[in-house]
Amino acid sequence: xxxxxxxxxxxxxxxxxxxxxxxxxxxxxxxxxxxxxxxxxxxxxxxxxxxxxxxxxxxxxxxxxxxxxxxxxxxxxxxxxxxxxxxxxxxxxxxxxxxxxxxxxxxxxxxxxxxxxxxxxxxxxxxxxxxxxxxxxxxxxxxxxxxxxxxxxxxxxxxxxxxxxxxxxxxxxxxxxxxxxxxxxxxxxxxxxxxxxxxxxxxxxxxxxxxxxxxxxxxxxxxx
Numbered sequence: 001x002x003x004x005x006x007x008x009x010x011x012x013x014x015x016x017x018x019x020x021x022x023x024x025x026x027x028x029x030x031x032x033x034x035x036x037x038x039x040x041x042x043x044x045x046x047x048x049x050x051x052x053x054x055x056x057x058x059x060x061x062x063x064x065x066x067x068x069x070x071x072x073x074x075x076x077x078x079x080x081x082x083x084x085x086x087x088x089x090x091x092x093x094x095x096x097x098x099x100x101x102x103x104x105x106x107x108x109x110x111x112x113x114x115x116x117x118x119x120x121x122x123x124x125x126x127x128x129x130x131x132x133x134x135x136x137x138x139x140x141x142x143x144x145x146x147x148x149x150x151x152x153x154x155x156x157x158x159x160x161x162x163x164x165x166x167x168x169x170x171x172x173x174x175x176x177x178x179x180x181x182x183x184x185x186x187x188x189x190x191x192x193x194x195x196x197x198x199x200x201x202x203x204x205x206x207x208x209x210x211x212x213x214x215x216x217x218x219x220x221x222x223x224x
Contacts, residue, residue, distance in 0.1 A: 003065045008035040008215060012048045012059040015203060018163035019071035023058040024200040025159040026075030028217060030082045036216035037207035075156060085154060092150040096157035103161045107135040111164060115171050132168060136181055143183035162191045195221045
């Protein structure tokens with residue numbers, strides 16, 4: 001890959017995508033800045049498609065030209081550069097990886113069908129929700145004793161999974177908050193008001209090549 005001439009890696013992102021959300025959270029917790037290029041799904045920039053033909057976000061192009069196309073790998077790469085809060089702590093990392101695997105490979109399957117039940121008529125929306133709840137129940141049990149999924153501190157599991165729980169909740173907020181998962185609901189609410197999540201959800205206009213560089217984050221927030 002051709003090295004970038006920019007002083008910042010390029011992050012192609014889409015604000016509402018949960019995969020892109022967790023990539024942005026990884027960068028924020030790592031204290032790293034990138035040139036953010038917000039895209040629209042209906043008009044993906046050719047610059048992104050050249051380096052990542054699969055056409056999904058997020059995509060991170062490093063200064064040496066290396067392209068990272070998976071959100072989980074972007075989180076890990078960022079935190080391997082700087083991890084002041086210990087999100088990759090060795091004692092929790094195996095369990096964190098197991099949880100993220102379950103989120104990505106099982107929960108996301110039912111989440112998509114719950115959100116787009118009108119496209120998946122094999123079951124009712126309620127049945128899809130109930131299938132997804134198996135994962136929510138697991139998270140609830142983890143959160144009974146601790147404020148975060150794997151203990152007293154935030155881990156990569158929290159930032160890797162929260163955007164998907166948020167998406168599940170937002171399919172029908174009333175239904176979600178009526179479910180018997182008070183600790184999960186508290187955890188999600190805490191995340192929705194977390195300063196770094198609010199920063200991750202900053203709105204940007206879709207990127208065009210002639211635009212001024214958008215540095216993300218523009219400033220760092222001290223959340224220790």
